[in-house]
Amino acid sequence: MEYRSKLNELRKKIDEIDEQILRLLNDRARLARDVGHIKKKHNLPIYVPSREQKIFDRLEQLNREFGEYFPTDSIKPVFREIISACRSTEENLKVAYLGPRATFTHQAAIEHFGQAVEYIPVQTIKDVFEEILKERADFGVVPVENTIEGIVNYTHDLLVDYTLKITGEVILEISLHLMGINPDIKQIVRVYSHRHALAECREWLMKNLPHAQLIEVESTAKAAEMAKDDYESAAVAGEAAADIYGLHIIEKKIDRHTQNFTRFLIIGKDIPPASGNDKTTFVFSVKNEVGALYKTLEPLYKHGINMTKIESRPSKKEAWDYIFFTDIEGHIEEDRIRNALKELEKKSPFFKILGSYPKAH
Numbered sequence: 001m002e003y004r005s006k007l008n009e010l011r012k013k014i015d016e017i018d019e020q021i022l023r024l025l026n027d028r029a030r031l032a033r034d035v036g037h038i039k040k041k042h043n044l045p046i047y048v049p050s051r052e053q054k055i056f057d058r059l060e061q062l063n064r065e066f067g068e069y070f071p072t073d074s075i076k077p078v079f080r081e082i083i084s085a086c087r088s089t090e091e092n093l094k095v096a097y098l099g100p101r102a103t104f105t106h107q108a109a110i111e112h113f114g115q116a117v118e119y120i121p122v123q124t125i126k127d128v129f130e131e132i133l134k135e136r137a138d139f140g141v142v143p144v145e146n147t148i149e150g151i152v153n154y155t156h157d158l159l160v161d162y163t164l165k166i167t168g169e170v171i172l173e174i175s176l177h178l179m180g181i182n183p184d185i186k187q188i189v190r191v192y193s194h195r196h197a198l199a200e201c202r203e204w205l206m207k208n209l210p211h212a213q214l215i216e217v218e219s220t221a222k223a224a225e226m227a228k229d230d231y232e233s234a235a236v237a238g239e240a241a242a243d244i245y246g247l248h249i250i251e252k253k254i255d256r257h258t259q260n261f262t263r264f265l266i267i268g269k270d271i272p273p274a275s276g277n278d279k280t281t282f283v284f285s286v287k288n289e290v291g292a293l294y295k296t297l298e299p300l301y302k303h304g305i306n307m308t309k310i311e312s313r314p315s316k317k318e319a320w321d322y323i324f325f326t327d328i329e330g331h332i333e334e335d336r337i338r339n340a341l342k343e344l345e346k347k348s349p350f351f352k353i354l355g356s357y358p359k360a361h
């Protein structure tokens with residue numbers, strides 16, 4: 001019985017600490033609200049991703065110094081929600097994303113903005129751009145490339161056509177989980193999912209649920225919705241679907257791809273200020289002459305700028321004419337980046353900066 005009194009004593013201490021945390025959260029929210037008043041008065045943006053990134057970096061570092069009793073991997077998810085909630089006392093951010101709810105794009109959006117924003121699921125990537133342009137949303141979230149499927153052409157084309165800017169990126173590991181309201185796998189007789197997701201998990205399903213009926217539905221999100229009221233059903237879907245539809249994750253990562261990552265872009269109207277660890281994305285074309293690509297990119301080399309990616313796409317203006325989507329390290333506020341890009345622009349028939357934004361970790 002002695003352990004009971006010890007347990008009670010420890011729980012009492014946890015309650016006291018929770019109370020202190022809660023008081024501090026209220027103090028924090030009050031300060032954020034005051035910051036919000038000043039920013040509104042001086043017409044400054046409420047959402048400052050560079051500041052948020054600095055907070056995460058500093059706290060992760062401090063947590064290591066504190067001995068990591070609290071897992072460092074949990075710092076960002078916890079503080080992301082704290083900041084999201086504090087931010088919501090300053091302004092109600094509206095974020096459009098390629099829906100429906102519970103998709104991986106939704107998951108990426110939550111990973112970036114936290115829960116305390118108004119989410120607007122829309123049907124197409126173009127609708128995401130339109131929502132921002134028509135001022136129904138402040139930001140948008142769209143997929144741009146996947147390690148297995150390659151680039152999302154449509155997102156690239158829209159970035160060229162619209163005046164909007166890339167303001168951030170999220171890289172998400174695409175893991176498919178088995179989920180349901182019933183955690184007992186032995187009672188599962190039906191498994192819902194999208195055709196591709198079922199195919200990716202076939203090996204695991206054959207081995208562990210050989211008698212279950214596999215039912216194809218239009219999306220992994222729909223699968224989770226189908227499973228949410230049925231004790232004998234499970235769905236194969238992403239983590240956001242389990243959160244949103246209140247399902248238990250019965251078995252984590254049942255897909256066989258270990259290198260399945262998708263990169264999502266956050267788009268908005270303005271380029272955010274430098275965070276100190278940024279990327280700039282631009283697109284350009286080259287003249288039709290020998291060594292044109294080499295010559296056009298020379299200013300990057302001259303100014304010591306690291307190019308991390310270059311991707312060609314048909315320009316759609318003339319046959320066999322290409323434009324190049326390029327990522328470099330650094331922010332357009334930095335002199336060396338600005339100067340190099342000015343020189344590069346002079347050499348290109350077409351040039352456009354698509355954004356400068358904090359690098360995803």
Ligand SMILES: O=C(O)C(=O)C[C@]1(C(=O)O)C=C[C@@H](O)C=C1
Nearest residue numbers: 032035046047048051083086087
């Ligand atoms: O520092 C600010 O500018 C704030 O508004 C506070 C705060 C925060 O909660 O820490 C909230 C929103 C911003 O995106 C950045 C940080």
